[in-house]
Amino acid sequence: MALVAAYLSGCNARKEPPAVAVEPIGFSDITESANLSFVHNDGIVGSYFMPEIVGSGVALFDHDSDGDLDIYLVDGGAQDDTVSEKTNRLFSQQDDGRFVDRTVESGLGDAGYGMGTALGDIDNDGDLDLFVSNYGPDVLYRNEGGGRFTNITQDAGIRGDDWSTSACFLDYDGDGLLDLYVAGYVHDRPAKTCTDSAGRQEYCGPMAYRGVADKLWHNEGAGRFSDAGESSGIAQGAGKGLGVVSADFDADGRVDIFVANDGEANNLWINKGAGQFEDQALMKGVAYNSFGKPEASMGVALGDLNADGRLDLYVTHLVRETNTLYTGADGGMQDSTGLTGSGAESMPYTGFGTSFLDADHDGDLDLAVANGRVTRNDGPPHSAAGSRLEEEYGEPNLFYVNEGDGRLQNACAAAGDFCKKSRVSRGLITGDIDGDGDLDVVVSNGHGPARLFRNDLPGKQSWLMLRAVDPRLKRDAIGATVEVSADGSRMIRPVSSCNSYLSSSEAITHFGLGAAARTDKIRVTWPDGSIELFPGVAANQAITLQRGEGKLEP
Numbered sequence: 001m002a003l004v005a006a007y008l009s010g011c012n013a014r015k016e017p018p019a020v021a022v023e024p025i026g027f028s029d030i031t032e033s034a035n036l037s038f039v040h041n042d043g044i045v046g047s048y049f050m051p052e053i054v055g056s057g058v059a060l061f062d063h064d065s066d067g068d069l070d071i072y073l074v075d076g077g078a079q080d081d082t083v084s085e086k087t088n089r090l091f092s093q094q095d096d097g098r099f100v101d102r103t104v105e106s107g108l109g110d111a112g113y114g115m116g117t118a119l120g121d122i123d124n125d126g127d128l129d130l131f132v133s134n135y136g137p138d139v140l141y142r143n144e145g146g147g148r149f150t151n152i153t154q155d156a157g158i159r160g161d162d163w164s165t166s167a168c169f170l171d172y173d174g175d176g177l178l179d180l181y182v183a184g185y186v187h188d189r190p191a192k193t194c195t196d197s198a199g200r201q202e203y204c205g206p207m208a209y210r211g212v213a214d215k216l217w218h219n220e221g222a223g224r225f226s227d228a229g230e231s232s233g234i235a236q237g238a239g240k241g242l243g244v245v246s247a248d249f250d251a252d253g254r255v256d257i258f259v260a261n262d263g264e265a266n267n268l269w270i271n272k273g274a275g276q277f278e279d280q281a282l283m284k285g286v287a288y289n290s291f292g293k294p295e296a297s298m299g300v301a302l303g304d305l306n307a308d309g310r311l312d313l314y315v316t317h318l319v320r321e322t323n324t325l326y327t328g329a330d331g332g333m334q335d336s337t338g339l340t341g342s343g344a345e346s347m348p349y350t351g352f353g354t355s356f357l358d359a360d361h362d363g364d365l366d367l368a369v370a371n372g373r374v375t376r377n378d379g380p381p382h383s384a385a386g387s388r389l390e391e392e393y394g395e396p397n398l399f400y401v402n403e404g405d406g407r408l409q410n411a412c413a414a415a416g417d418f419c420k421k422s423r424v425s426r427g428l429i430t431g432d433i434d435g436d437g438d439l440d441v442v443v444s445n446g447h448g449p450a451r452l453f454r455n456d457l458p459g460k461q462s463w464l465m466l467r468a469v470d471p472r473l474k475r476d477a478i479g480a481t482v483e484v485s486a487d488g489s490r491m492i493r494p495v496s497s498c499n500s501y502l503s504s505s506e507a508i509t510h511f512g513l514g515a516a517a518r519t520d521k522i523r524v525t526w527p528d529g530s531i532e533l534f535p536g537v538a539a540n541q542a543i544t545l546q547r548g549e550g551k552l553e554p
Helices: 002-012 388-393
Strands: 027-029 058-061 070-073 089-093 099-101 114-120 129-134 139-145 148-151 164-170 179-184 215-221 224-227 241-247 256-261 267-273 276-279 300-303 312-315 324-329 332-335 351-357 366-371 398-402 408-410 425-431 440-445 451-455 462-470 481-486 489-494 503-505 509-514 521-525 531-535 541-546 551-553
Touching (some): 058 114, 058 425, 058 440, 129 164, 129 179, 300 351, 300 489, 366 425, 425 503, 481 509
Parallel strands (some): 058 503, 114 503, 351 425, 462 541
Antiparallel strands (some): 027 451, 058 070, 089 099, 114 129, 129 139, 139 148, 164 179, 179 215, 215 224, 241 256, 267 276, 300 312, 312 324, 324 332, 351 366, 398 408, 425 440, 440 451, 462 509, 481 489, 481 521, 521 531, 531 551
16 A cells, blocks of 8 residues: 555646746647648447547658658548548648648558558668558558559568557568568457446447457568568467557667557567567566556657656556556666656546657657547536547647656646647657657547647757668668767657557657757667767757768777
8 A cells, every 4th residue: 555655646746837837839730721631530330339449540751752741641441341432641741831632643542441550661772661550451552752652562471350550660680671560459350239337338448359469570571571470479479459669678789669558468579589579578667557557558659758868668548547657777667657747647538649759849858648538428528629429538638848857747738739629639640840840740530630730839949850871771770779968968769660659750860959059979879789979960950870970889
């Protein structure tokens, strides 16, 4: 009981806002003015088909290599084997900042029952290819250049008819080719009928079904993949995976994988080399919360929240559970939720997509969370949002600013439009949409319109965007870590395109520099563990760091 009391005391200790004033950040909803016209279709007909309430995600990347970010939104579909009239849609950004639907021209109009996305250059030709996870057969698209994509799923050997969720490209064996990790959710066939405490039909939870083993696809080159699930050890378990991130969690020069499992112990697949993985989530402290309980893990944010030079994990959960922060510690990680000040505050909400971002350019990571229930809200609606689904399941988003030491202060009042509406939000991804150096946010909403929030950060705080590239591979150095030192502060960012929930983005690292006019130095830890030092650069620019052009650190 002492542990419980201490934990709740930590969660509740910061309910009162601190004296430090939060500067306005001002996220503006520019969805309509930007011509981003997309409404998620989940095929609702009143049968409480479980995939309706789970998806879907978004990808943010430059699909046509014209220098700006485009938006790919995943749609739902029909509940049977018929083809949905709606497809996933690609919106291409134009010179004036408005978006034009280029789905047909791009070839990316998958009509499956969509869930998530993953981005990665599978053929090392310098452009990003796209994987789409589905309720049913997944799809792999090869980027042919010029904004055109080809469905190569069958030729690539990607197969299976399971329910896939989040996915991630990573090079787990160090051969220079990006492999693919795909989280599996549950076997929901035949479907069951579930009810709430009042006896009304309701969406089933994950406990109603058995889990699906995750998949690991090994890149054999020439556009071919082989199933490495059994040989690697990944397929030995059958979790209920929803969120996936990858990083070198034990600093041994090999990339590892964290999987957020819904209602079951999370996985931390530690890469043992020779194509083998071992689940060390329990040993490393991320299988359960501090009470030793599994939680309804959904989305995952990866970053160094408390600026101690070690990567942390923030995992979103179900209503009446706290979102949980695992901070890096010697030999593993620990549940530090009670120290953030945000634990109890998250309990009324069900969190999905989430991301660390330095929204105010002060040098530390802030936090955005997309919320939306999976069970009916019996209380009064948070706001009149529109559809029946939004009224019964909608919730406002959450936004926190970092006080500099990893403690989080609710900043919804200063976040403009981001927290104002209640929707059934799912995917969330960040990127510099308008090219002004700060991070904007895209949120996908179940049975509702996707939203684009532009960061209208006032003031003259400095920033830097860095892309770490291995010229031998002609692509981003997925699995690297970039560290920037400026004005006595040290900031680290992982190089990865997979994060949040069912969503992906370009692997660009972003740093707020405060009042600093330049950085002191830049340090890159490449995926194999080797380290290069690069000289400081002027602030307020986007630059590329080429492997081999720095000074090797012993």
